Amino acid sequence: xxxxxxxxxxxxxxxxxxxxxxxxxxxxxxxxxxxxxxxxxxxxxxxxxxxxxxxxxxxxxxxxxxxxxxxxxxxxxxxxxxxxxxxxxxxxxxxxxxxxxxxxxxxxxxxxxxxxxxxxxxxxxxxxxxxxxxxxxxxxxxxxxxxxxxxxxxxxxxxxxxxxxxxxxxxxxxxxxxxxxxxxxxxxxxxxxxxxxxxxxxxxxxxxxxxxxxxxxxxxxxxxxxxxxxxxxxxxxxxxxxxxxxxxxxxxxxxxxxxxxxxxxxxxxxxxxxxxxxxxxxxxxxxxxxxxxxxxxxxxxxxxxxxxxxxxxxxxxxxxxxxxxxxxxxxxxxxxxxxxxxxxxxxxxxxxxxxxxxxxxxxxxxxxxxxxxxxxxxxxxxxxxxxxxxxxxxxxxxxxxxxxxxxxxxxxxxxxxxxxxxxxxxxxxxxxxxxxxxxxxxxxxxxxxxxxxxxxxxxxxxxxxxxxxxxxxxxxxxxxxxxxxxxxxxxxx
Amino acid sequence: xxxxxxxxxxxxxxxxxxxxxxxxxxxxxxxxxxxxxxxxxxxxxxxxxxxxxxxxxxxxxxxxxxxxxxxxxxxxxxxxxxxxxxxxxxxxxxxxxxxxxxxxxxxxxxxxxxxxxxxxxxxxxxxxxxxxxxxxxxxxxxxxxxxxxxxxxxxxxxxxxxxxxxxxxxxxxxxxxxxxxxxxxxxxxxxxxxxxxxxxxxxxxxxxxxxxxxxxxxxxxxxxxxxxxxxxxxxxxxxxxxxxxxxxxxxxxxxxxxxxxxxxxxxxxxxxxxxxxxxxxxxxxxxxxxxxxxxxxxxxxxxxxxxxxxxxxxxxxxxxxxxxxxxxxxxxxxxxxxxxxxxxxxxxxxxxxxxxxxxxxxxxxxxxxxxxxxxxxxxxxxxxxxxxxxxxxxxxxxxxxxxxxxxxxxxxxxxxxxxxxxxxxxxxxxxxxxxxxxxxxxx
Numbered sequence: 001x002x003x004x005x006x007x008x009x010x011x012x013x014x015x016x017x018x019x020x021x022x023x024x025x026x027x028x029x030x031x032x033x034x035x036x037x038x039x040x041x042x043x044x045x046x047x048x049x050x051x052x053x054x055x056x057x058x059x060x061x062x063x064x065x066x067x068x069x070x071x072x073x074x075x076x077x078x079x080x081x082x083x084x085x086x087x088x089x090x091x092x093x094x095x096x097x098x099x100x101x102x103x104x105x106x107x108x109x110x111x112x113x114x115x116x117x118x119x120x121x122x123x124x125x126x127x128x129x130x131x132x133x134x135x136x137x138x139x140x141x142x143x144x145x146x147x148x149x150x151x152x153x154x155x156x157x158x159x160x161x162x163x164x165x166x167x168x169x170x171x172x173x174x175x176x177x178x179x180x181x182x183x184x185x186x187x188x189x190x191x192x193x194x195x196x197x198x199x200x201x202x203x204x205x206x207x208x209x210x211x212x213x214x215x216x217x218x219x220x221x222x223x224x225x226x227x228x229x230x231x232x233x234x235x236x237x238x239x240x241x242x243x244x245x246x247x248x249x250x251x252x253x254x255x256x257x258x259x260x261x262x263x264x265x266x267x268x269x270x271x272x273x274x275x276x277x278x279x280x281x282x283x284x285x286x287x288x289x290x291x292x293x294x295x296x297x298x299x300x301x302x303x304x305x306x307x308x309x310x311x312x313x314x315x316x317x318x319x320x321x322x323x324x325x326x327x328x329x330x331x332x333x334x335x336x337x338x339x340x341x342x343x344x345x346x347x348x349x350x351x352x353x354x355x356x357x358x359x360x361x362x363x364x365x366x367x368x369x370x371x372x373x374x375x376x377x378x379x380x381x382x383x384x385x386x387x388x389x390x391x392x393x394x395x396x397x398x399x400x401x402x403x404x405x406x407x408x409x410x411x412x413x414x415x416x417x418x419x420x421x422x423x424x425x426x427x428x429x430x431x432x433x434x435x436x437x438x439x440x441x442x443x444x445x446x447x448x449x450x451x452x453x454x455x456x457x458x459x460x461x462x463x464x465x466x467x468x469x470x471x472x473x474x475x476x477x478x479x480x481x482x483x484x485x486x487x488x489x490x491x492x493x
Numbered sequence: 494x495x496x497x498x499x500x501x502x503x504x505x506x507x508x509x510x511x512x513x514x515x516x517x518x519x520x521x522x523x524x525x526x527x528x529x530x531x532x533x534x535x536x537x538x539x540x541x542x543x544x545x546x547x548x549x550x551x552x553x554x555x556x557x558x559x560x561x562x563x564x565x566x567x568x569x570x571x572x573x574x575x576x577x578x579x580x581x582x583x584x585x586x587x588x589x590x591x592x593x594x595x596x597x598x599x600x601x602x603x604x605x606x607x608x609x610x611x612x613x614x615x616x617x618x619x620x621x622x623x624x625x626x627x628x629x630x631x632x633x634x635x636x637x638x639x640x641x642x643x644x645x646x647x648x649x650x651x652x653x654x655x656x657x658x659x660x661x662x663x664x665x666x667x668x669x670x671x672x673x674x675x676x677x678x679x680x681x682x683x684x685x686x687x688x689x690x691x692x693x694x695x696x697x698x699x700x701x702x703x704x705x706x707x708x709x710x711x712x713x714x715x716x717x718x719x720x721x722x723x724x725x726x727x728x729x730x731x732x733x734x735x736x737x738x739x740x741x742x743x744x745x746x747x748x749x750x751x752x753x754x755x756x757x758x759x760x761x762x763x764x765x766x767x768x769x770x771x772x773x774x775x776x777x778x779x780x781x782x783x784x785x786x787x788x789x790x791x792x793x794x795x796x797x798x799x800x801x802x803x804x805x806x807x808x809x810x811x812x813x814x815x816x817x818x819x820x821x822x823x824x825x826x827x828x829x830x831x832x833x834x835x836x837x838x839x840x841x842x843x844x845x846x847x848x849x850x851x852x853x854x855x856x857x858x859x860x861x862x863x864x865x866x867x868x869x870x871x872x873x874x875x876x877x878x879x880x881x882x883x884x885x886x887x888x889x890x891x892x893x894x895x896x897x898x899x900x901x902x903x904x905x906x907x908x909x910x911x912x913x914x915x916x917x918x919x920x921x922x923x924x925x926x927x928x929x930x931x932x933x934x935x936x
Binding site: 001002003004005006016020073076077078080081082084087088090091092095096098099100103104105107109110112116117120121124128194196230323345346348349352353358361402403404407411413415417418419420421422425426427458459460461462463464465466467468470471472474476478479482489 | 499503504509576584592593596597601608825832838842875878912
């Protein structure tokens with residue numbers, strides 16, 4: 001309503017955020033939170049198993065250092081930039097929701113940032129001082145202790161961010177007390193942490209094993225040893241990962257139901273949710289097989305053996321994130337703002353006046369037969385475009401053709417009957433906010449879209465049309481009139 | 494055709510700022526200062542590395558020098574990125590509508606920052622870690638850093654375009670994409686001033702970096718002396734400062750009048766004076782003997798830092814002036830919208846989903862209307878639409894209203910070829926009865 005609408009008409013706006021966020025989560029969990037404790041543990045093993053006259057087993061230490069180097073490079077480039085990228089993409093796609101969240105959670109994010117800065121500084125010190133610390137045993141032990149600190153700092157970032165995530169999922173509390181504490185106490189917080197922690201460790205271990213197969217020579221002694229250690233690590237964390245996943249999986253439907261107006265979950269959720277079950281079983285058994293294989297036949301483990309489980313456990317993280325996103329619907333902020341970025345409290349006003357009148361950016365504010373399709377396009381941008389495209393992923397045409405038949409001409413009358421009631425049947429959809437004329441304009445636009453196959457440009461290329469009702473002239477007039485009326489009221493009193 | 498200037502007045506996020514405005518502004522300026530220093534070192538460092546490496550093709554000592562600087566870029570860039578998050582948070586909070594609007598209007602370029610910077614970062618690592626491996630292929634190796642320099646030179650333009658565009662809501666209606674926002678007044682002068690700062694700060698950094706006692710300078714270089722490198726650093730800073738003074742003056746002269754006030758000019762003037770002072774001390778240092786190269790160092794560094802504080806402060810004042818009236822208007826507009834919204838909430842228009850009751854239908858009137866509102870999007874009289882036609886329902890449930898109602902509340906899946914119907918438990922029982930009555934009545 002109040003922001004120019006960035007829109008990706010093929011890729012889908014949500015998809016942009018999802019891709020960036022999921023890459024970030026994978027790197028954060030698998031290459032930082034779960035990886036650094038694993039590396040520290042191996043570095044320590046190097047000292048423990050060192051030949052009597054040496055500080056550490058140098059060949060071993062070099063292998064671990066190389067693994068750390070990969071994680072260091074990836075976390076400080078792709079990892080750091082996708083973290084910032086979540087901000088950038090959410091600001092583009094969902095400005096009203098992030099703008100609201102940041103006003104309430106400024107301190108939470110500020111704290112997160114302080115921890116994050118600490119983490120980056122520690123990770124740089126840990127990595128950059130590695131070689132120098134090999135000069136004395138004391139320095140080496142200090143370095144290992146440092147790695148332990150770093151592991152804790154990374155885990156703390158997770159503890160905080162999961163709470164922010166949890167808050168957004170938790171319905172109701174936004175309207176009551178808007179406090180971050182709710183993020184920690186909400187029913188999905190502990191399950192999420194219980195899931196993310198061991199899975200991060202698991203992913204870290206599998207990724208570490210993959211790196212071992214890259215950085216060590218086949219049949220070398222350290223390779224066998226490193227693979228066995230990775231096997232032990234993975235085997236240790238897998239039961240916790242399974243337990244965490246089941247815990248989390250079990251609370252998901254409750255969390256989702258709490259947001260939706262009906263007691264019945266959406267079918268799309270069910271589908272993903274079912275898939276998740278197979279992913280839990282699949283990822284768990286793959287990890288166990290890999291771990292046992294690594295322990296029993298370490299010489300037979302090579303890149304090809306590890307790469308598939310590695311992709312699978314990363315995918316495991318990704319799919320949970322996808323389902324978690326579902327839990328939020330139809331809201332973006334529980335019981336406060338719908339996923340179309342309109343606040344629930346403003347719906348009665350939109351019902352009364354229509355949304356176009358209150359939109360800052362719209363090419364039409366008074367619908368006539370001549371401008372109906374144009375108006376429909378404005379309505380589409382304002383109320384549908386955050387999740388739907390015209391021709392691409394999750395396109396509005398596909399959605400309706402799935403219902404009414406592929407390739408069959410869409411019926412405006414049927415769509416106009418369906419849309420105002422859709423939130424009842426499709427609980428993940430927000431209610432349509434506009435008035436009757438806007439609804440008719442919208443279906444006329446959708447019909448034209450189906451016929452023409454035209455695409456829709458976002459504000460980043462087409463710019464914005466400013467609604468004169470919400471431009472300086474009119475707003476000033478309105479405010480003056482309001483002030484005059486207030487004065488009148490006072491004098492009559 | 495633009496007959497009138499059409500300045501949008503959006504509604505603000507109707508939530509209070511998390512902190513008093515002055516505190517947020519302070520946090521913004523201070524955190525931005527730290528961020529920009531490391532950005533300067535990252536951009537300036539990569540430019541100097543490129544220059545030194547090219548010079549190193551003829552003189553091996555410069556190649557060593559380039560390597561030493563290259564090693565600092567990867568560290569400084571990591572700090573630059575994490576330190577950027579705090580000012581980003583603060584500006585998002587303080588200027589939510591303005592900043593996000595500018596972001597969306599230049600959205601493609603804005604989001605490209607993420608992959609571009611990632612690539613530039615990866616290139617700096619590749620460049621650093623392939624130094625010895627690629628010693629036989631210096632041309633390609635220099636190409637790697639040259640590519641990341643190009644990216645580093647481009648990214649600031651996107652940021653500057655955004656922080657510039659956010660101050661001019663009157664331009665938002667005319668902007669079509671990044672390029673048209675890029676050519677708005679004042680972007681380029683600010684950009685070149687910024688590049689000057691990158692060079693100047695990096696020059697000073699080189700002097701400091703090579704003067705540190707625990708830096709094993711003598712193990713690294715075999716002909717360069719500390720004094721020589723310090724002189725290189727001072728010369729670099731001299732060039733940067735001169736560029737800053739030239740382009741800073743152009744910035745001052747081309748500032749759009751909207752946010753200019755005497756205070757802004759005064760503080761920018763003071764800032765300029767500090768630069769001239771730093772330039773003078775550097776000049777004196779260069780003219781002096783090797784032993785006295787550190788004499789003015791801290792004065793120079795502090796003058797440049799003080800310049801940054803003044804310049805950042807004056808930019809914030811300018812931004813404040815430029816947006817002040819618009820912000821007030823937006824606040825009033827937001828308040829009046831909220832009042833309207835409250836009124837509508839308290840006396841809502843008939844919700845009833847526009848039930849069109851046709852009284853002539855008598856007993857079936859309500860059921861027909863309810864069916865039209867909730868079911869007709871998927872079910873028609875005698876044709877399959879999304880779900881089966883009403884006539885088929887009648888055949889199945891003839892005389893068994895209870896079962897029909899139970900199905901509507903919690904449907905199963907009978908027809909493999911069709912979508913499964915969602916349940917409608919939220920429809921009250923008496924309405925369901927009416928609907929069922931209608932369904933079972935069709936001919």
